Amino acid sequence: MDVQVMRENLVAIRDRRQLLVDLLERTDLSEALRSDIGQALEELDDLVQEFDKTFPG
Known part of the structure; x- marks a missing residue:
């Protein structure tokens, strides 16, 4: 896989990180799921x- 493609995929993953943070803040989830x-x-x-360390820039 090309480094540029990996970088684009990582940007998409970073953009979705907030979804996990929002889930973590919900009070109606079990402790196991929050963990x-x-x-x-x-x-x-x-x-x-690790990606940033391996492929700087």
């Missing part, structure tokens, strides 16, 4: 950080 969402956010942030 899973929090874990997904951590992993997403790690992925973005």
Whole structure:
């Protein structure tokens, strides 16, 4: 896969991150689901950080 295509896909993922944050703030979700969402956010942030480190610019 081309680096530019990966970068475009990552931008789309970053744009959708807020959806997870919004879900995390809902009070009607179970603690288990909130935990899973929090874990997904951590992993997403790690992925973005690693991508930026690997492909700077």
